[in-house]
Amino acid sequence: MLFNTPQFFLFLAVVLILFYTAPRSWRKYILLAASYFFYMSFIPKFILLLLALTAIDYTAARWIARTRVPHSRRAALIVSLAANLGLLGFFKYYNFFASNIAHLFHKPSDAFALSIILPLGISFHTFQSMSYVIDVYRLEQEPIANPIDYALYIAFFPQLVAGPIVRAREFFGDLYHWQRPSSGDVLRGLLLLFLGLAKKMVLADQFAQIANGYFHDVSKLPGMVPAWSAVIAFGIQIYFDFSGYTDMAIGMAKLLGFHFPVNFRRPYLASSITDFWHRWHISLSRWLRDYLYIPLGGNRHGSLRTYRNLMLTMLLGGLWHGASWNFVVWGGYHGALLSFERMFRGKRSTEPARWTVLYPLQAVITFGLVMIGWVFFRAANFHDSLYVLHQMFFVPHGAQLIPPWERILAVITLLLAVLEEKKDWFEEISLGPAWAYGAVCALLLLAVELIGFTETAVPFVYFQF
Amino acid sequence: MWPRILAIIAFFAAFEGILFHTDLYSSIIEPDSTTGYMEIQLRNEIRRTKLDHNQVLAVGHSRMALLPRVVNEDKPGSGYTFATIWLGGTTPRVWYYALRAVDPNARNYAAIVIPSDDYNELDFDDYQSERERDLHYLIARLGLRDLGEFPWTFQDKTLQWQVVRGMILKGTIYKRDFLDFLEHPAARIAKAHYYASDSAGWHYDYGGASENLTGLEIDWLHKTIRFPDRIPASTRRDVEDELFSKLPPDQGRQTAYLRYWYGRIIDYYRGTGTKLIFLRVPRAPISPPDAPPKLNSAVRQIASQPNVIVLDERLFNQLEHPDLFWDGWHLNHDGMVQFSRILAAEVRRVLGPPKP
Numbered sequence: 001m002l003f004n005t006p007q008f009f010l011f012l013a014v015v016l017i018l019f020y021t022a023p024r025s026w027r028k029y030i031l032l033a034a035s036y037f038f039y040m041s042f043i044p045k046f047i048l049l050l051l052a053l054t055a056i057d058y059t060a061a062r063w064i065a066r067t068r069v070p071h072s073r074r075a076a077l078i079v080s081l082a083a084n085l086g087l088l089g090f091f092k093y094y095n096f097f098a099s100n101i102a103h104l105f106h107k108p109s110d111a112f113a114l115s116i117i118l119p120l121g122i123s124f125h126t127f128q129s130m131s132y133v134i135d136v137y138r139l140e141q142e143p144i145a146n147p148i149d150y151a152l153y154i155a156f157f158p159q160l161v162a163g164p165i166v167r168a169r170e171f172f173g174d175l176y177h178w179q180r181p182s183s184g185d186v187l188r189g190l191l192l193l194f195l196g197l198a199k200k201m202v203l204a205d206q207f208a209q210i211a212n213g214y215f216h217d218v219s220k221l222p223g224m225v226p227a228w229s230a231v232i233a234f235g236i237q238i239y240f241d242f243s244g245y246t247d248m249a250i251g252m253a254k255l256l257g258f259h260f261p262v263n264f265r266r267p268y269l270a271s272s273i274t275d276f277w278h279r280w281h282i283s284l285s286r287w288l289r290d291y292l293y294i295p296l297g298g299n300r301h302g303s304l305r306t307y308r309n310l311m312l313t314m315l316l317g318g319l320w321h322g323a324s325w326n327f328v329v330w331g332g333y334h335g336a337l338l339s340f341e342r343m344f345r346g347k348r349s350t351e352p353a354r355w356t357v358l359y360p361l362q363a364v365i366t367f368g369l370v371m372i373g374w375v376f377f378r379a380a381n382f383h384d385s386l387y388v389l390h391q392m393f394f395v396p397h398g399a400q401l402i403p404p405w406e407r408i409l410a411v412i413t414l415l416l417a418v419l420e421e422k423k424d425w426f427e428e429i430s431l432g433p434a435w436a437y438g439a440v441c442a443l444l445l446l447a448v449e450l451i452g453f454t455e456t457a458v459p460f461v462y463f464q465f
Numbered sequence: 466m467w468p469r470i471l472a473i474i475a476f477f478a479a480f481e482g483i484l485f486h487t488d489l490y491s492s493i494i495e496p497d498s499t500t501g502y503m504e505i506q507l508r509n510e511i512r513r514t515k516l517d518h519n520q521v522l523a524v525g526h527s528r529m530a531l532l533p534r535v536v537n538e539d540k541p542g543s544g545y546t547f548a549t550i551w552l553g554g555t556t557p558r559v560w561y562y563a564l565r566a567v568d569p570n571a572r573n574y575a576a577i578v579i580p581s582d583d584y585n586e587l588d589f590d591d592y593q594s595e596r597e598r599d600l601h602y603l604i605a606r607l608g609l610r611d612l613g614e615f616p617w618t619f620q621d622k623t624l625q626w627q628v629v630r631g632m633i634l635k636g637t638i639y640k641r642d643f644l645d646f647l648e649h650p651a652a653r654i655a656k657a658h659y660y661a662s663d664s665a666g667w668h669y670d671y672g673g674a675s676e677n678l679t680g681l682e683i684d685w686l687h688k689t690i691r692f693p694d695r696i697p698a699s700t701r702r703d704v705e706d707e708l709f710s711k712l713p714p715d716q717g718r719q720t721a722y723l724r725y726w727y728g729r730i731i732d733y734y735r736g737t738g739t740k741l742i743f744l745r746v747p748r749a750p751i752s753p754p755d756a757p758p759k760l761n762s763a764v765r766q767i768a769s770q771p772n773v774i775v776l777d778e779r780l781f782n783q784l785e786h787p788d789l790f791w792d793g794w795h796l797n798h799d800g801m802v803q804f805s806r807i808l809a810a811e812v813r814r815v816l817g818p819p820k821p
Contacts, residue, residue, distance in 0.1 A: 183466035405647035438472020446480050449636040
């Protein structure tokens, strides 16, 4: 049951009706039942895995909080981390390592392979779960007494399968001090829902056709123009796909009285790679910073250790996205760029850039660097990545793949992004005159109807992670 | 909050209504698409000057072989003015809505000519009531008032839902056309205007295919065809598929479908002066053996109704000759000319002399 299907909207409508008509004490049970129903609509058997991880992490956190013996606390933490990382490692990385080992021993790549289906959302809910247990271990979070509350935190359907990765204190703050959403929040939520749907179906799915067509067989359309246009199309696709999903998740949460953190802040307007990672998949960046980069030492032990930590964080962040060397290279590429920026700009690299005359140039360079990185992210294998990069820089000519109307659409979205950056039009529309709100929402829905509608919904890219 | 939510509904309904429930978008639809071709035909017929009531309109599919120009320019003529709106692949459900569009008051025509492939109306695999493309033919002509009938004439529940959704949210049906429009908007608008102004003449001048199947022999008993050497392999395959396709057991589905839609057309013209003339189109390049008549077929049952004239099913048997066909189902130019003249004479015979 994908977010971009009529079935999902029917499901959401039923959940909202049940949620708001039920007595308050029933509501979390309704949300939990709805979340499990939603999860089971994909592959039902994986509910057992979700339940098992929920039980392990709930118990581990309780154990950590109850005992004062350091070894015992650490043992409980290790059990929890091992369970999460073990299952994540098995389901997501077993075949990757097996094929590499097979390669080392000169055996066929599938010599040790198993037929494994990746449980939906495992990368997200394990990270969310681990953050909770680690926070309890660090005494930054009280353990949750009610297992139903904890289960809801892990399984809450708007963010279960592709984030954003919500911190326990954010979620339980909303759950324990739940208040009926204000009319402003309902309007923001609805607008986000429609905006997310339009981003996914009108923009991402259209640009996906260009990127998929090119990357399916990269040798078919030689030259730098098709290569760049396909890579840019993919860059647009993945941004609107993922941020569209996130907008819908945040919008739904608002309708239910929950507040998720912002996950994207116009990343393609970033003035540097550091700035990009402050704007792209923010909840993951924050997770990696708090649970990997800072524990590794962050920037506290000199430049070389900082670069090492950046590299390690980004390499693992890359691997988190998928089990292939391409993702490792993609992570390493970003780690190297972050390290370079750190090397040349020092701590200033983390300061937000000012909007000066140079800003557009910085943004264009950053955009270009990010696009180069997407080659590794999207290409089927390392060989294809190198081939595409060669085309992008050394093979002139070729035909433009993005049709004129999609270029116009991309420019319009760029202008809207700049406007949002400077003027916060989203908020102005949400709380502005009724006619403007109605017209914008109606236009978004009309665009979905006219451009985005398909009989078979296109899955979200990040569902595979 | 509620004024804003109502504003969403109001604006969406307004956008949808203005764009797709008026002529705005359908006037620039791709003329060579299913919907576009249908619209061109309907608009041309609506615009056509009708000087008197002696107008005869032939509706139908690709086997409706009437060439209006031939019979309208014959000297001496029949006294009736012939016109046609035909589109390959259409069936009586589409014709009913097409007639409603071109003749909103049911008084434009002296007669409507309606083709039948076979008065025995045998079932075949492509069940006509389940043709989703009928929605595409008619999307520009279907309004919200048709929600009570049109979707429910499909049997399949999923299809019914798709049709309801398509009729309300017409943009979902126009989607492919709209994306195509976005690729070259100026060229599309120019093409649509060009077709709107000139296509009536092209259609009126259309003369049919010049090829023929002379030399073809068919053994109906053993279901074999001997083709003359010059016939290309693709045509051979088409002819074999057309003439020897395996039919499922006849369960009366096709008859039930035709009974409903012939009935709707008859009801539409009931009490008007318009006659409904049914004919059987030439069936094949060589006459197939006659099957025993299915007495409860829709066309045979409606024959007794007032204003309905069912022509002799053998009327066009003389045209079932390889010289007059260009494939297994369709008459060529010579066949169409002969068909048109026979039809005009027969219409004149059954209607009597034209009214002054």
